[in-house]
Amino acid sequence: MDTTVNHERNINTIRLLAVDAVEAAQSGHPGLPLGVSPMAYVLWTRHMRFNPANPQWAGRDRFVLSAGHGSALLYSLLYLFGYPGMTLDQLKNFRQYGSLTPGHPEWHLTDGVEVTTGPLGQGIANAVGIALAERHLAATLNRDGAPVADFHTYVIVGDGDLMEGISSEASSLAGHLKLHRLIALYDDNHISIDGSTDLAFTEDVAARYRAYGWNVEEVGDGNDIEGIDAAITRCKSVTDRPSLIRVRTTIGYGSPHRAGTAEAHGTPLGPEETKLVKQRFGFDPDKSFVVYDDVREYFAGFTARGAELEKEYVAMLDEYRKNFPDIAPLYDQWVERRLPENWRDALPKFAVGDDMATRAASGKVLDAIVPKIPMMIGGSADLTPSNNTKFKGSEDLTPANYGGRYVRYGVREHGMGGVMNGMAVTGLIPYGGTFLCFSDYMRPAIRIAALSHYPTIFVFTHDSIGLGEDGPTHQPVEHYAALRAIPNLYFIRPADANETSFGWQIALENRDNPIAFALSRQKLPTLAGTDQGGALKGAYVLIDAEQPDIIIAATGSEVHVAVDAAKILVSHNVSPRIVSMPCWEIFEEQSEEYREEVFPFAVPVIGVEAGVEMGWQGYADGFVGMKRYGTSAPGEVAMDKFCFTAEHVADRAMGLLAEIVSFREVVQNRLESEMMEEMNDEQSAPDEA
């Protein structure tokens, strides 16, 4: 340890850059940076392996600021260490339009931000996912003398993170999986927005984490950098458990009037208090964004250190490529986020007559493709036999077998979502299952994936009242709309086995967006024409008529009902077109020409889907759907009671046509009489023209 370094000044520089950024924005959270900077400093300067010049270096340790409202701390660090793009101007433009320094860190926006955080508890769940990915990648890719995928995952969590259920779920899983390279630093400041944590949070956090199977260390003073250093060192030596270091801190440390108060949390200190803090830290109270030369120099030293670390890694990698030519291509697939060549050849096609639930079809697709795509890693929130997520020959990922490619998440949907997101940013391709109804349990994780463009794949089965007897508590009706409402998320509801196969093609080829599948519990016929790849355009004409009178548009298990309705319509001399719409988001990306081709302007459309109407008004003139919750009854009874039958759909289609004909007549009559009037006007008042 270099004793000539002025650690205090270095730490206070981090603190004050954050304070100044918040002041400049007149918005933000000064309390966390003031309290937490010492632990962040120790972590980054003495333990974390990183190269500021290359934030994507595969060998780096990962840092997650789960308490994402402390973003100014992270941006200060990124600035001082010299991360690309993180200029002083960015700090000065904290929380401003177009900056790289938004209110909460965003993965897709800012180099050095490992995951998007802010919504509490997500970050620690992501960190569990990153640490799990590390164990799996290490087991898969490391070779003797070449630990190419060894790294630590560090996460700073606050009280809010630890109160959230998602962190309980993910932490319990991390303990179960013995993720020893995960080290959490707990900013135990005894303050939340409402005031003292005594108001609501008096549990024994350390005992809880021990109950999860974690190693727990305690540091009594958040400014005790040697104590923090020693605790981190001890945690790094633990090889069978993740670690939590409880560090007793003071929120807003250094602020004479705000330290230790809830007010310090999310309100700028204001100019007067800011001056006092600067004086307290021996800085010029009238200057902002100050970095003394020795401080600048100290942090600049990490540029060389980082380059050196990466150089060593690259040298090791060169040896690795030479010595282990078999495994090196897989390493490249990981780092370059590439799929293996020709993987698509493995996608199965299904013949008419191969009737099966789309969840079963999905299972067959996974059996075929996951063995070909080593970066895929499956799992389910304790619904494996229902979700059909476990591919043939897969082994469970366990502490004894981190190379396993199937994760038993337990009944922890939200935790699963957060963990999958963490794996996704690490370069794996995670997919995980639960019932569609329980997508609600993990919705905040789905949203973060969508906002951040994580390529996480959510496999939701039991996708409608067609699931039957489990009843309305388990029958999704609003979930199609609710998921389609999420920007950037691709929601795929395949009509049959072939559309399911193409659905997986969409899922794997869109690495910039999360995917949500809605798959049927019940058996569905494999339809003629679904094997032609129309699904890849999101929506397509499945059955056409020369001059269609009406279009029936449907998704999932209602497509075959529409196909049967078409037969009835034909017998009534009505010419229907059937459009299958497995993925609206993809369809909406197609050319206007194609979309107009599928839905010509003048042809009326009736939508059929076992969900609420919301969203369909954009496509359809009439709708057969759900207006209320479902019912506990055998699936076919439920479908029948709620009128998802060929007869009803055909009736409604003919009803709509009749309405439209009469509507046309009304318009025509009105226009005719207007023309008459105009002609009369012209005839009766020619002089006035």
Add this chain to the structure above:
Amino acid sequence: MDTTVNHERNINTIRLLAVDAVEAAQSGHPGLPLGVSPMAYVLWTRHMRFNPANPQWAGRDRFVLSAGHGSALLYSLLYLFGYPGMTLDQLKNFRQYGSLTPGHPEWHLTDGVEVTTGPLGQGIANAVGIALAERHLAATLNRDGAPVADFHTYVIVGDGDLMEGISSEASSLAGHLKLHRLIALYDDNHISIDGSTDLAFTEDVAARYRAYGWNVEEVGDGNDIEGIDAAITRCKSVTDRPSLIRVRTTIGYGSPHRAGTAEAHGTPLGPEETKLVKQRFGFDPDKSFVVYDDVREYFAGFTARGAELEKEYVAMLDEYRKNFPDIAPLYDQWVERRLPENWRDALPKFAVGDDMATRAASGKVLDAIVPKIPMMIGGSADLTPSNNTKFKGSEDLTPANYGGRYVRYGVREHGMGGVMNGMAVTGLIPYGGTFLCFSDYMRPAIRIAALSHYPTIFVFTHDSIGLGEDGPTHQPVEHYAALRAIPNLYFIRPADANETSFGWQIALENRDNPIAFALSRQKLPTLAGTDQGGALKGAYVLIDAEQPDIIIAATGSEVHVAVDAAKILVSHNVSPRIVSMPCWEIFEEQSEEYREEVFPFAVPVIGVEAGVEMGWQGYADGFVGMKRYGTSAPGEVAMDKFCFTAEHVADRAMGLLAEIVSFREVVQNRLESEMMEEMNDEQSAPDEA
């Protein structure tokens, strides 16, 4: 204890009724009833105070089957104890259309079901809410010698419940609040759907619950009814902590081939195995739904016991009314779920010029009304100063002051949702706040409230990109659509302070539905005309024109933008109507006449809302909204960048009008040429007529 009673046969009768129900349905979960019947039997026969003839008796103990998939157990109990409507036919119609015995228990459907369960973790959170309500009601209503609101809350939980984050949140809160009348029985059967709980759930549950501040008891054998009895008795004597009794059970107990396996969980045993179970229990293997006379008689005895219990209670209540005439009316308000007379007089009105955020207006409304409505109980998930949920003069509800009417939920949104639902079924009127974006965290609880018609009030603030700098992680864009998609939920987004006041009127007068408010962080002008009560119809004409050319429909913070756009339009000789739509669900309940009056058929509509378009297609021909996530920037900058300005709205309105004029011309031209053709046809081919 009556030693002549054949407890084993009684218990096996419960077990086999459940097994037979599952067999009849060929669907359901036999494993739980087989394992858990002994503890349920001990609980109901030796501890629980209830009167089968009056499931609504206020003095009853509450029972929650958090592991709701074990519904057949609950229905067997309700049948044997003689609850209204629960006939043998209902058991035979388990999981069938129209029965009172759906796959998972539904509160609004079946007498004796205290809460809707099935989605895991909800039940235990509800139980915490019921137990919290009990403490609060006891503190408020009980008087010397008249404990009118004293009861225990018992809940049976499974592994799945305890893995869910919501149960962690609620249990931590229960420990914090020292809810000693809450006793949870943990069906510790070591099996989940995927197999052994060793696959995913190896934490030390007892240690975790002790860390939450719970008393934990252990019973080594799930068939040891005396051991269970003694443990419950011990728990009832604990007066400073909730209790968890960990009972080691065997899933599918008694089934020779399925006991202790995951297969027992959710698959009917099948006829052969069912016979073997019956033989094992000494029942005739060829008979179903058997209740021996002694068994029937034993359970029938609880009718008299229940009547006696209620009689004692009523006698006490009579004394109470006599001795404490001041408090008795409040008791009636509780039991009858009535609001006090004239409470509406307290609702404030706001004058034009009273500009304020709708969250601030909501705070003022709460200041005015909550003191008048003693059954209201507020709270926030650690965002009290942001949600404006703490009404003037309110005291925190704490173990030292259960009479307090403000709950500090901590950063536990999902737990808060579940706890509020529990309080709502108990007859309180709970409201609780968080940011709208974090409604996602509690969505499963919102859904259960909607499905079950719980009158829970969700107060969501910071309702759009207008919240500003916190950025896209905190800015809802899809949430309006996602919440409107939930059947039975009333989503209210008021335009200003007056609409907020009417919003609370809607919230309190609709006790059959949950309510979700979306309130602005930013200040909004109080508009002319919003004080007339139009909001009570869900949507109304705020500004009219004699002959409107176009309607601008908007909600919340976009209404004043629409009002300003109207001025611009008028200056361009366009006559706009402004429709404010604070609650679509209420509007859709209005007469067709009224709805047509607000949106006349022939007038084009442009919608304006800072959310995704989904749903608006049903009202609007054009839309100014969000197509992507927001941005971290000051609120007014964000609103401006995303075009929520009067100028842009006016432009879009004029653009829409121009499109419609040209569209009309197209239609007119087409019809004219058709008429010409027809005339030509008639002229050229008169002979063929």
